[in-house]
Amino acid sequence: MKVSPLSEALGVEVTDVQLAELDGAALDALKTQVFENGIAVIRDQQLSPEQHIAFAKRWGGIDVNPFFPTNSGWPEIAEVRKAETQRVNIGGGWHTDHSYDEIPAMGSILVARELPPSGGDTLFASMGAAYDSLSDGLKQTLDTLRAVHSADHIYQPGGFYSKTDQAAELTGQELSTRAVHPVVIRHPVTGRKLLYVNAGFTLHFEGWTREESLPLLAYLYELGAREEFQCRVEWQPGSVAIWDNRATWHLAMNDYHGHRRVMHRITLTGDPIAA
Numbered sequence: 185m186k187v188s189p190l191s192e193a194l195g196v197e198v199t200d201v202q203l204a205e206l207d208g209a210a211l212d213a214l215k216t217q218v219f220e221n222g223i224a225v226i227r228d229q230q231l232s233p234e235q236h237i238a239f240a241k242r243w244g245g246i247d248v249n250p251f252f253p254t255n256s257g258w259p260e261i262a263e264v265r266k267a268e269t270q271r272v273n274i275g276g277g278w279h280t281d282h283s284y285d286e287i288p289a290m291g292s293i294l295v296a297r298e299l300p301p302s303g304g305d306t307l308f309a310s311m312g313a314a315y316d317s318l319s320d321g322l323k324q325t326l327d328t329l330r331a332v333h334s335a336d337h338i339y340q341p342g343g344f345y346s347k348t349d350q351a352a353e354l355t356g357q358e359l360s361t362r363a364v365h366p367v368v369i370r371h372p373v374t375g376r377k378l379l380y381v382n383a384g385f386t387l388h389f390e391g392w393t394r395e396e397s398l399p400l401l402a403y404l405y406e407l408g409a410r411e412e413f414q415c416r417v418e419w420q421p422g423s424v425a426i427w428d429n430r431a432t433w434h435l436a437m438n439d440y441h442g443h444r445r446v447m448h449r450i451t452l453t454g455d456p457i458a459a
């Protein structure tokens with residue numbers, strides 16, 4: 185297994201390994217890479233859907249996302265797709281998957297199935313680096329706050345996707361989600377402090393109105409999206425990305441209109457998160 189950094193802030197590229205054949209020690213080494221670096225892209229894989237599912241189960245449970253279309257034969261696999269004719273993609277703004285759940289997903293394993301001829305990269309941002317960059321004063325204030333998260337404004341009727349050409353594909357519009365989490369969490373494995381609000385799903389600070397919360401949230405969203413905290417995954421056929429939702433944000437670039445992109449995602453169940 186060969187590992188090299190994707191950027192100064194986070195991410196590693198892993199080569200010379202086949203995920204379908206990892207022994208226990210190599211899997212532990214890969215988990216450590218993901219927990220310490222936030223995201224790993226593993227190149228040149230030939231993972232069938234069955235192998236994708238079997239590999240995901242070695243990380244813990246599978247969290248079936250109720251909103252994305254599943255891949256017909258495999259209910260554990262969500263399809264993240266954009267057709268030649270569609271204009272809106274899935275995950276096109278900075279977000280963390282499932283922060284609207286009481287126990288948010290630990291991470292995701294995304295397999296590239298059909299890629300556009302160019303573009304369609306995924307950007308990741310380090311919430312550890314973003315937190316570290318704050319002043320002691322703001323760190324102390326944020327350490328005491330909790331925030332309310334929901335996906336209702338994204339997936340419910342009248343929500344973000346309902347007004348787009350992704351609406352017909354999505355499911356679960358009747359569901360309501362809501363969770364309250366500390367604004368600063370500790371990574372359960374590395375112990376690193378992480379900023380845990382995101383533009384996709386965080387509504388407001390607990391006990392604050394949305395109007396009161398927005399200026400500070402907007403500041404944190406701008407901070408977290410600074411280039412110095414990012415890395416970029418350029419997908420290739422056979423690429424697989426594994427990311428840690430507690431430690432990172434991500435954003436799917438929507439720069440390939442007229443071309444099809446299909447990714448297979450398995451979401452991994454998490455542990456309770458805490459300050």
Ligand code: OGA
Binds near residue numbers: 275294305435449
């Ligand atoms: C996701 C997502 C990113 C991408 O699957 O959660 O945001 O690049 N996808 O497709």
Ligand code: MN
Binds near residue numbers: 281434
């Ligand atoms: Mn996502």
